[in-house]
Amino acid sequence: MARKSQTRDRGYGIFLVPGVLLFVLLVFAPFVANIALSFTRWSGVGVPVWIGLANYQKALGDAVFWASLRNNLALIVAITVIPTLIGLFLAAFLFDYVAVKIGKRTANVFRAGYYLPQIIPVVIASVVWRWMYQPDWGVINYVLRSIGLGALAQNWLGDASTAMASVMVVMIWFQIGYPLVIFMAGLQRIDPELYEAAALEGASWFQRFSRITVHLLLPEIYVVVLTTTIYALKVFGPIYVMTLGGPGTSTIVAAYFSFKNFFDRSQVGYGATIATVLTVLVLIITIFYVRIQSRQQAWENQ
Amino acid sequence: MAPMALPTTFTLENLINTWQKVDYTNKLLNSFYISLASALLALALSLFNAFALGIGRLPGKTFFLIFFTIAITLPNEALIYPLYYMFKEIGLYDTRLSVILILATLNSAFGTYLLASVFTAFPRELTDAALIDGANKLQLLWRVVVPISMPALSVLFVFFFIWTWNEFFLPLIFLVSNSNQTVPLAMAMARGERGVVITTQSAAALLGVVPCILFFFLFQRTLTRSITAGAIK
Known part of the structure; x- marks a missing residue:
């Protein structure tokens, strides 16, 4: 085995050394150490005490932990479900209405505009949204009051009943550009004759959209859905900046809850447990993603 | 200025004040x-890895690629505490080097994944010809592979x-002293200060966003093309 790999290696193996070395040191070892810590009680100083599965049992009965997972689910709606749907409609609209009737340049300007939030550091965007939501002088309440809808003014991020919805709005705004760009690129691949044929057969715009566009964009839809779901599970910055998980636990998410246990409450073992559960959830989706990608590649190579 | 009123005067004073106050x-x-x-470090690591896996076609290529793909999606929380502890022990905590090393390694996972698939399609005749002419592996990489893969490399960069x-989480944990902080971190922290005037904060946000927008317009075409390449391939 070793001899065989050496003869096939022909001097390329050495190029893997720096990358793999750093990877083992800075990713693999910490990853394993974190899993090990999840079976211990540790404050960050002294020696960790092995407590078996106690942290996992604690998580199962912990209302805050479940609240954080529910909020991650809400973020999947805001980051995956809604942007994918809006992205599909917008991409189709820009592609076969704006680009055709008004011009390709205009469609490209719109696409760039929708994508712009994606390149701004999400943390800074969150800082700005925080002021917009501010109850006394924030622009949202200001506009509501000045058009006579002062009754609708809220303490958007400070009230447990509106906080999560307000965070979701920010994430939708932030996220729409990503599916849009991917779908518009995918649309280039579709043969315009298909649309012409369908139009001749008397198919309505919506029928063409649902039967042709959505069907042919399925590979892109898989990619968008899976990558954004992974992202939704990992959200940290916007929560840290806008709400710190509050009020109460109304906007707490798994990543922030784990951070809080690590660095605020010195419950390193429990923090590691939550991080491990989060990792397992992410890995399950990653496995789906890898399988679908390899199936697509196999299909393309045929 | 009362926050509710429309702005009355135009001034650069806030921008300049904020610039000085946060030592922008x-x-x-x-x-x-x-x-x-x-x-740069991530690019070098990705290039070396992908050269070995994609051009060299090492045995175990699939294993390595799966290894790196999983790393792309790992939540930072699953690594952060051991990293924090480790860097404190070796005395690199609260240094810019710590963030550089960790982010380069994490990002090189994606780079390896992308470049390896680009290199798999690299014309065999070219690499074979260079090797027959007596080039060693380093020359092959530097003189043949790098020039031809420039478009992919610049997109990755x-x-x-x-x-x-744009990274926030790692700098938040690792860069505690004020003089080491990055732009997003400083902006997120500025909100905590009491009595900060609204216009000053807006100036701060503007300053935080400008570099990205500049970058966006500089690389708009490369970017929109590459987002799609990165996602589909």
């Missing part, structure tokens, strides 16, 4: 230094740079 020059330099160093520039 220092934050900008930190962000630039960390992003540049980390992007832009990606790495922006990702590092």
Whole structure:
């Protein structure tokens, strides 16, 4: 085995050394150490005490932990479900209405505009949204009051009943550009004759959209859905900046809850447990993603 | 200025005040230094890895690629405490180097994944010809593979740079002293100060966003093309 790999290696193996070395040191070892810590009680100083599965049992009965997972689910709606749907409609609209009737340049300007939030550091965007939501002088309440809808003014991020919805709005705004760009690129691949044929057969715009566009964009839809779901599970910055998980636990998410246990409450073992559960959830989706990608590649190579 | 009233005067005073108050020059330099160093290191690591896996077609290629793919999606929380502890022990905690090393390694996972698939399609005749002419592996990489893969490499560089520039979690944990902080970190922290005037805060946000928007317009075409390439391939 070793001899065989050496003869096939022909001097390329050495190029893997720096990358793999750093990877083992800075990713693999910490990853394993974190899993090990999840079976211990540790404050960050002294020696960790092995407590078996106690942290996992604690998580199962912990209302805050479940609240954080529910909020991650809400973020999947805001980051995956809604942007994918809006992205599909917008991409189709820009592609076969704006680009055709008004011009390709205009469609490209719109696409760039929708994508712009994606390149701004999400943390800074969150800082700005925080002021917009501010109850006394924030622009949202200001506009509501000045058009006579002062009754609708809220303490958007400070009230447990509106906080999560307000965070979701920010994430939708932030996220729409990503599916849009991917779908518009995918649309280039579709043969315009298909649309012409369908139009001749008397198919309505919506029928063409649902039967042709959505069907042919399925590979892109898989990619968008899976990558954004992974992202939704990992959200940290916007929560840290806008709400710190509050009020109460109304906007707490798994990543922030784990951070809080690590660095605020010195419950390193429990923090590691939550991080491990989060990792397992992410890995399950990653496995789906890898399988679908390899199936697509196999299909393309045929 | 009352917050409810419309602005009455135009002034650059707030921008200048904020610039000085948060020592924006220092934050900008930190962000630039960390992003540049980390992007270059990540690019070098990805290039070496992908050269061995994609051009060299080492046995176990699939294993390595799965290994790296999983790393792309790992939540940072699953690594952060052991990293924090480790860097404290070796005395690199609260240094820009710590963030550069960690982000470069994490980003090189994506780079390896992308470049390896680009290199798998690299014309065999070219590499074989170079080797027959007596080039060693390093010359093959530097004289043949790198020049031809320039488009893919530059896209990756832009990606790495922006990702590092926008990163929040790792700098939050690792860069505790004020003089090491990056632009997003300083902006997020500025909100905590009491009695900060709204216009000053707006100026701060503007200063935080401008570098990204500049970057966006500089690389708009490369970027939109590459987001799709990165996602589908």
